[in-house]
Amino acid sequence: MQLKSRHLLGLEGMTEEEITLILDTAESFREIIERPIKKVPTLRGITVLNLFYEPSTRTRISFELAEKRLSADSISFTPATSSVKKGETLKDTVRNIEAMKIDMVVVRHSSTGVPYFLTQCIQSNVINAGDGSHEHPTQALLDMFTIRRKYGRLKDLRVVLVGDIKHSRVVRSNIWGLKAMGASVAVCGPTTLLPVEIEKFGVDVYQNLDKAIEGADVVNIMRIQLERQQAGLFPSQREYTNLFGMTRERLALLNKNYTIMHPGPMNRGVEITNEVADGDASVILEQVTNGQAVRMAVLYLLSGKKAEEE
Amino acid sequence: MTREKIEEVLDEKGIARAITRISHEILEKNGGAESLVIIGILSRGADIAKRIADRIREIEDRDIPVGLMDINLYRDDTHFKLDQPVIQRTEILFDVAGRNLILVDDVLFTGRTIRAALDQIIDFGRPKSIQLAVLIDRGHRELPIRPDFVGKNIPTAADDRVLVRLNETDGREGVFVVKGGMKKPVPEIVASKKRRAKGGKK
Numbered sequence: 462m463q464l465k466s467r468h469l470l471g472l473e474g475m476t477e478e479e480i481t482l483i484l485d486t487a488e489s490f491r492e493i494i495e496r497p498i499k500k501v502p503t504l505r506g507i508t509v510l511n512l513f514y515e516p517s518t519r520t521r522i523s524f525e526l527a528e529k530r531l532s533a534d535s536i537s538f539t540p541a542t543s544s545v546k547k548g549e550t551l552k553d554t555v556r557n558i559e560a561m562k563i564d565m566v567v568v569r570h571s572s573t574g575v576p577y578f579l580t581q582c583i584q585s586n587v588i589n590a591g592d593g594s595h596e597h598p599t600q601a602l603l604d605m606f607t608i609r610r611k612y613g614r615l616k617d618l619r620v621v622l623v624g625d626i627k628h629s630r631v632v633r634s635n636i637w638g639l640k641a642m643g644a645s646v647a648v649c650g651p652t653t654l655l656p657v658e659i660e661k662f663g664v665d666v667y668q669n670l671d672k673a674i675e676g677a678d679v680v681n682i683m684r685i686q687l688e689r690q691q692a693g694l695f696p697s698q699r700e701y702t703n704l705f706g707m708t709r710e711r712l713a714l715l716n717k718n719y720t721i722m723h724p725g726p727m728n729r730g731v732e733i734t735n736e737v738a739d740g741d742a743s744v745i746l747e748q749v750t751n752g753q754a755v756r757m758a759v760l761y762l763l764s765g766k767k768a769e770e771e
Numbered sequence: 772m773t774r775e776k777i778e779e780v781l782d783e784k785g786i787a788r789a790i791t792r793i794s795h796e797i798l799e800k801n802g803g804a805e806s807l808v809i810i811g812i813l814s815r816g817a818d819i820a821k822r823i824a825d826r827i828r829e830i831e832d833r834d835i836p837v838g839l840m841d842i843n844l845y846r847d848d849t850h851f852k853l854d855q856p857v858i859q860r861t862e863i864l865f866d867v868a869g870r871n872l873i874l875v876d877d878v879l880f881t882g883r884t885i886r887a888a889l890d891q892i893i894d895f896g897r898p899k900s901i902q903l904a905v906l907i908d909r910g911h912r913e914l915p916i917r918p919d920f921v922g923k924n925i926p927t928a929a930d931d932r933v934l935v936r937l938n939e940t941d942g943r944e945g946v947f948v949v950k951g952g953m954k955k956p957v958p959e960i961v962a963s964k965k966r967r968a969k970g971g972k973k
Contacts, residue, residue, distance in 0.1 A: 497895075501844040501891075502890065762855065
């Protein structure tokens with residue numbers, strides 16, 4: 462079993478077998494990050510460029526650590542201190558860096574489609590670390606990995622994605638991935654934060670959180686992007702919390718062995734209360750640990766694939 | 772498909788005898804089982820390691836910690852191959868530091884698997900000694916690696932294939948040499964791979 466593509470642009474179209482391969486491989490890497498010496502020589506000689514055009518803490522550090530733990534050489538690129546400031550285009554920037562002989566590029570960008578665009582102008586393997594509101598495949602993979610570790614499966618679990626569905630790349634990747642793995646997926650948020658025709662994704666759509674989470678196994682809470690509040694997409698934080706905030710009282714509606722997830726960064730007291738975020742069923746920090754194992758698995762599985770194969 | 776010449780070099784009893792002899796030699800060399808830990812290389816090396824530990828328990832009435840490891844992350848040829856190996860688990864749930872560690876594999880060939888295994892062991896700690904036990908030594912070493920305990924030495928040509936089949940993994944027992952079969956598929960191999968896939972092996 463191999464991944465079909467030598468890039469990871471998103472989970473749309475990825476098969477159950479491919480996702481299972483990534484999750485199985487991540488199990489082995491999870492063991493490595495528990496060892497006293499958290500390093501294997503697997504990617505020795507491979508150079509990875511981390512191209513983060515958007516701020517990121519977790520994803521960037523997670524990728525950097527994953528690369529170091531696989532013994533790859535990694536460099537991180539910050540636009541603020543580069544020739545991007547002098548007007549150099551993305552294409553020129555990347556082609557120039559690739560001329561210094563890199564093998565893989567991890568890219569985060571505020572514009573949808575940038576990872577795909579890069580595959581058209583460079584030879585390196587490209588990994589999408591989040592593009593606009595399109596996809597964030599490694600986040601969805603780590604979410605699925607975390608759920609699978611707890612329940613031993615993804616099939617037939619009921620997963621509810623709550624919050625800003627419209628602007629969330631995590632949501633899209635999660636929907637595609639979870640559906641491929643046989644889970645039942647629902648989304649819930651204010652009408653203004655639900656994309657038009659979201660039901661065409663094959664998910665149940667709710668605007669009432671209590672109804673959405675009734676009988677759910679997993680609630681994955683998305684960040685409310687406070688910066689968008691100025692756009693008037695919801696009246697006030699307090700109203701949002703009342704209608705869509707995950708509170709202790711609401712936990713009673715869930716299935717017995719429920720799980721609370723959040724991709725971070727959290728707005729405590731807005732979309733999630735402290736009690737829920739720090740409760741026993743919260744796997745928020747475990748998601749972060751698992752993220753590294755999943756990213757190591759993705760780097761490993763794509764690293765051996767050369768351009769000539771396609 | 773042309774018929775390959777397949778020769779059986781060890782049957783079920785032969786494998787059992789070899790494992791018993793290796794177990795006695797390990798105890799003899801180490802003055803008992805007290806300081807021992809055993810690590811088998813997946814997948815059949817791990818099966819043989821468990822059998823050696825079972826035999827030692829019968830002889831000495833003492834349990835020895837048994838670990839298993841996947842060496843693929845330590846291979847030096849990952850990027851030369853188009854097909855990447857599927858990584859399995861490594862499970863060493865005990866401290867190797869200061870112990871006499873017996874590393875077990877089914878077939879010793881070029882020695883590159885053992886080199887990778889040695890690298891990985893060192894990442895877990897610093898054993899007092901590492902000794903190598905193999906069921907079959909078929910020669911053709913490419914590295915200066917020598918086994919301490921050998922079930923059976925088999926002279927082979929470089930392009931022969933040596934197949935170890937064990938009940939735990941394959942549902943059958945025996946060691947076979949396929950003459951000149953290095954590049955060609957052997958019906959038994961295909962069948963056994965299918966069986967393993969059906970068994971839901973990771």
